[in-house]
Amino acid sequence: MPERVARRTWPVHAVLVVGALVMVAPLVWEFLTSVKSFGESVRVPPTILPGTWDWSNYTKVFHSIPFGEQLLNTVLMTAGRTAGQLLLCSMAAYAFARLAFPGRDVIFMLFLSVLMVPSQLFLIPQYQIMQELGWLNSLQALIVPGVFSAFGTFLLRQFFLSLPKDLEEAAGLDGANPLRIYWHIMLPLARPGLVALGILTVLWSWNDLMWPLVVNNDPEQMTLSAGLATLKGEHFTDYPVLMAGSLLATLPVIVVFIVMQRRVLEGIAFTGSKG
Amino acid sequence: MSNRWWKVLAAATVVVSAAACGGGGSGSDGGPVTLTYAIWDKDQQPAMEKIAQEYTKAHPNVTVKVQLTANKEYWTKLQTAVTGGSAPDVFWMNGPRIGLYAAQGVLQPLDEQISAAGADTAAYPKSLVDLYTFEGKKYGLPKDYDTIGLWYNKTLFDAAGVKHPDATWTWDDLKAAAAKLTDPAKGQYGIAAPADSQANYYNTIFQAGGTVISDDGKKSGFGDPATIEGLKFWVDLIKAGSSPTVQQMSDTEPTQLFSSGKVAMYYGGSWEANGFAKNADLTGKVDVAPLPKGKKQAVVIHGLANVAYAKSKNPEEAADFAVFASGKQAQRIQAEAGAVISAYQGTQDTWVKAHPQFNLQAFIDQVPNSVPLPRSKNTSAWTKHAEDLLLKAWTGEKDVADAAKELAKAVDEELGKEK
Structure with missing residues (x-):
C-alpha cells in the first residue's frame, strides 16, 4: 500500500476499531457474566473477569428450560416464516408490479396502510383467529401469522419495478404465461431482494418474543426467546444462567451471519435497514 | 432452481400439516x-x-x-x-x-x-x-x-460500632444510625431510600398515621399532613446524604447496592430472603429486623x-x-x-426455618400491625401518577408537600372515573 494512502486511512481505521469494540463489548460482557457466580454477577463495582470460572451455568440452562425442543421450534418457526414470506410476498409483489387488474393501486394502498399500524394492535385479533382455528399452543400458530408481510411485499414490488421489462416481453412472445414468467424470469432476477427479505425475516422471527409467548403455553411449544424470558424470576433472577442461555440462543444466528456474511451485508446495504 | 423451490415449499407444507393439534380432552365426572x-x-x-x-x-x-x-x-x-x-x-x-x-x-x-x-x-x-x-x-x-423488614449488613454495623437494629427502634434511631453508617470516602451510605411504594413510603405513611386511599375507596389521602410526613421521611434521608441519590439508585438497583455492601440498611420484602440466601457474597453478613416505629407500628402486607x-x-x-x-x-x-x-396459619414456621441464618420471624411478628396494600378498582390508573409526581419530590425538583397535594388531586380524579 502506498504510504500516502496508509496515512489517509489510519484515522478511519481507528474510528472503525473503536466502533467494533463498542459493538462487541456487550457480547463479551454477556459471556463473562455467564461464567460468574450469582453473587459476583450483581456485585458493585463489578468485576471484569470472573473470580472462578463457573461453567455449570450452561448445564443449568438445560435443566431450566427444554432447550433442545425450543431450539427446534425456533428453527422451524424461522424457516417456515421465511419460506412463506419469500413465496407469498414475491407473488403479491409481482402482481402489484406487473399485472394490470382493476383496483390494483387502491388495493396496494390498503396493503401499505398495514405498515402504519403498530403490530401490538394485531395481538388480540390474531390470537382470536388462532383460537377459532383451534391452533393455540401449536407450531402452526407460530408460523402461519408470520408468513404474510406488507413490508416484504412493498420491498419486492419496488425491486420488480426496477427490473427492465424486455426479458418478460421476450418470454411473453415465446408464449410463457404470467406464472411461468414470475417463476423462471423474475424470481431469479430478484435474488438480491429475496436475500435481503430473507435475512430480515430470519432476524425478526428469531427474536420475536411477544407472539410466541402469548399464543403458546407449554414450555415444549415455546421458542427460545420466550423460554429465556421465563428465566427471569419476580424477585430473584439468576443472571449468569440467563446470560448463558441467551448466549446459547444467539450462537446459531452468529454462525449464520459468519457463513453468509457477504450476503447479509449486501442485504443490509440494499434495504438500508437491519431490521 | 425450480426444483429446489418446490422442495422448500413441500417441506413447509409437511411441517405445517404434521404439527400436532394441541388441546387435551375435556371430560366431566371421573x-x-x-x-x-x-x-x-x-x-x-x-x-x-x-x-x-x-x-x-x-x-x-x-x-x-x-x-x-x-x-x-x-x-x-x-x-x-x-x-x-x-x-x-x-x-x-x-x-x-x-x-x-x-x-x-x-x-x-x-x-x-x-x-x-x-x-x-x-x-x-x-x-x-x-x-x-x-x-x-x-x-x-x-x-x-409478604411484609417488609429492615434488612441490614451486620459487618458494616460492627465496623461503624453501631448497635444492630431491633424491635425497639424508632425513626430517630434509624436516622441516627444511617448518618453514622455513611462514609463518603468509601462510597458507603447508611440506607437506600428509593421512591418505592410497597417497600418504602407506604410503610412510613401508615407509621405516621396517614392514609393512601380512604376506606370507602373514594378519596386519596396523599394531601393529609401525616401522609406527607411519611413521604418526607425518605426525602430527608437523601437530603441528609445518608442515602444515594435517585440518580445513583437508578444506575444501580438498591438491592445490588445493598448486596455489595455499599448501603448498610435496606427496606425489603420477605421475598428478598431467597435471593440473599443464594448470594454467596452475603453469607454471614446480613440479617433482618422489624421496621422502626413512627408514631405507631405499621407495615404493608x-x-x-x-x-x-x-x-x-x-x-x-x-x-x-x-x-x-x-x-x-x-x-x-x-x-x-x-x-x-x-x-x-401454622405453615409460617416452615418458611422461617427454610433460611435459619436470617431472623425471618421479624416478618411474621409484624403481621398484627399490618395494613393491606392500598388498591382500588383500577389501581394502576393512579399509581402511575404517584410514580411520576413523587419522583419529582425525591429528586428535589418539587417540594414534598406540593407534590403530594398535586398527587392527591390527580388520584381523586382517577378514583372519580371508577364505577
Whole structure:
C-alpha cells in the first residue's frame, strides 16, 4: 500500500476499531457474566473477569428450560416464516408490479396502510383467529401469522419495478404465461431482494418474543426467546444462567451471519435497514 | 432452481400439516381432566409443580399443568387470553388487579368450593381474605403473603460500632444510625431510600398515621399532613446524604447496592430472603429486623391468591384445585421451598426455618400491625401518577408537600372515573 494512502486511512481505521469494540463489548460482557457466580454477577463495582470460572451455568440452562425442543421450534418457526414470506410476498409483489387488474393501486394502498399500524394492535385479533382455528399452543400458530408481510411485499414490488421489462416481453412472445414468467424470469432476477427479505425475516422471527409467548403455553411449544424470558424470576433472577442461555440462543444466528456474511451485508446495504 | 423451490415449499407444507393439534380432552365426572395453572415466578415453579402432583395423587383423573410466564409478560398474556375466552383454568392473582378481574366476571366465586372442602378462611390473615372478597363473594383464597423488614449488613454495623437494629427502634434511631453508617470516602451510605411504594413510603405513611386511599375507596389521602410526613421521611434521608441519590439508585438497583455492601440498611420484602440466601457474597453478613416505629407500628402486607377462571371447561375441578393450592397441605409444600411466606396459619414456621441464618420471624411478628396494600378498582390508573409526581419530590425538583397535594388531586380524579 502506498504510504500516502496508509496515512489517509489510519484515522478511519481507528474510528472503525473503536466502533467494533463498542459493538462487541456487550457480547463479551454477556459471556463473562455467564461464567460468574450469582453473587459476583450483581456485585458493585463489578468485576471484569470472573473470580472462578463457573461453567455449570450452561448445564443449568438445560435443566431450566427444554432447550433442545425450543431450539427446534425456533428453527422451524424461522424457516417456515421465511419460506412463506419469500413465496407469498414475491407473488403479491409481482402482481402489484406487473399485472394490470382493476383496483390494483387502491388495493396496494390498503396493503401499505398495514405498515402504519403498530403490530401490538394485531395481538388480540390474531390470537382470536388462532383460537377459532383451534391452533393455540401449536407450531402452526407460530408460523402461519408470520408468513404474510406488507413490508416484504412493498420491498419486492419496488425491486420488480426496477427490473427492465424486455426479458418478460421476450418470454411473453415465446408464449410463457404470467406464472411461468414470475417463476423462471423474475424470481431469479430478484435474488438480491429475496436475500435481503430473507435475512430480515430470519432476524425478526428469531427474536420475536411477544407472539410466541402469548399464543403458546407449554414450555415444549415455546421458542427460545420466550423460554429465556421465563428465566427471569419476580424477585430473584439468576443472571449468569440467563446470560448463558441467551448466549446459547444467539450462537446459531452468529454462525449464520459468519457463513453468509457477504450476503447479509449486501442485504443490509440494499434495504438500508437491519431490521 | 425450480426444483429446489418446490422442495422448500413441500417441506413447509409437511411441517405445517404434521404439527400436532394441541388441546387435551375435556371430560366431566371421573373422566380425565387437564387443568392449566398459570404462575409468574421461576423461583416458585418447583413448589407449584409439587403441589400439582399432590393434587393428582388425591384426584387421579386430574392432571395439572403448571405454566410459567415471567411477571413482566404474564399480564399481557393473561389479558389476551381472557379476551379470547381461553385463559388458564387456575392462575395467580394480585391485590391491585383483583378488582378489575372480579368486576368483569372473569373469575369464579369460590365460596361453594371453600365450604365443600371445609376450608377455614379464619386460617388466613383477615386483611388478605378481604383483599380478594368482592361484593361479598370470595374470588380468591390467599396463597402467600409478604411484609417488609429492615434488612441490614451486620459487618458494616460492627465496623461503624453501631448497635444492630431491633424491635425497639424508632425513626430517630434509624436516622441516627444511617448518618453514622455513611462514609463518603468509601462510597458507603447508611440506607437506600428509593421512591418505592410497597417497600418504602407506604410503610412510613401508615407509621405516621396517614392514609393512601380512604376506606370507602373514594378519596386519596396523599394531601393529609401525616401522609406527607411519611413521604418526607425518605426525602430527608437523601437530603441528609445518608442515602444515594435517585440518580445513583437508578444506575444501580438498591438491592445490588445493598448486596455489595455499599448501603448498610435496606427496606425489603420477605421475598428478598431467597435471593440473599443464594448470594454467596452475603453469607454471614446480613440479617433482618422489624421496621422502626413512627408514631405507631405499621407495615404493608400484600399477598397473592389462587383464582379460578369463570369460563374454564372444567369449572368445578378448577375451583377445587384453586382451593387446594391455598390449603394447608399445599401451603406447607410452598413454605418448605422458602421463596414466599405461606398464607395458611401454622405453615409460617416452615418458611422461617427454610433460611435459619436470617431472623425471618421479624416478618411474621409484624403481621398484627399490618395494613393491606392500598388498591382500588383500577389501581394502576393512579399509581402511575404517584410514580411520576413523587419522583419529582425525591429528586428535589418539587417540594414534598406540593407534590403530594398535586398527587392527591390527580388520584381523586382517577378514583372519580371508577364505577
